Amino acid sequence: MLRNKEQDKRRWLDLAPGDPVIVIAGKDKGKQGEVLRTIPDQHKIVVKGVNILKRHEKAGQRRRGVQVAQGGIVDFEAPLDYSNVMLVCPHCGRPTRAKHTVLESGARVLVCRHCGEPYERVRKTEAQ
């Protein structure tokens, strides 16, 4: 099937920073957390408290343009694959593959497949 970049991008908007998700695969299976950021180019997502790795840093090292003041071991959330998480419906509390619906007003919303309630989010990053 031919898929263009536009379709990929749209699919990515399923999840946005701040969304509650549950991990359905991998070493952190079953953990729940909040989406911190999405990395569309790599099909990855960073979830708060999930996929914690340790990074060894040396004082004086530069990371993302910021000088590391103190050396040591730093916990950080590593990106995990987008397909390893599911949105958790705030209405019924169940993991769901939300479906897209267009309201009569023309607004696009996600709707929970279990309870049918629309999932509304406070969009922090509409355009990235």
Ligand SMILES: [Zn+2]
């Ligand atoms: Zn629901």
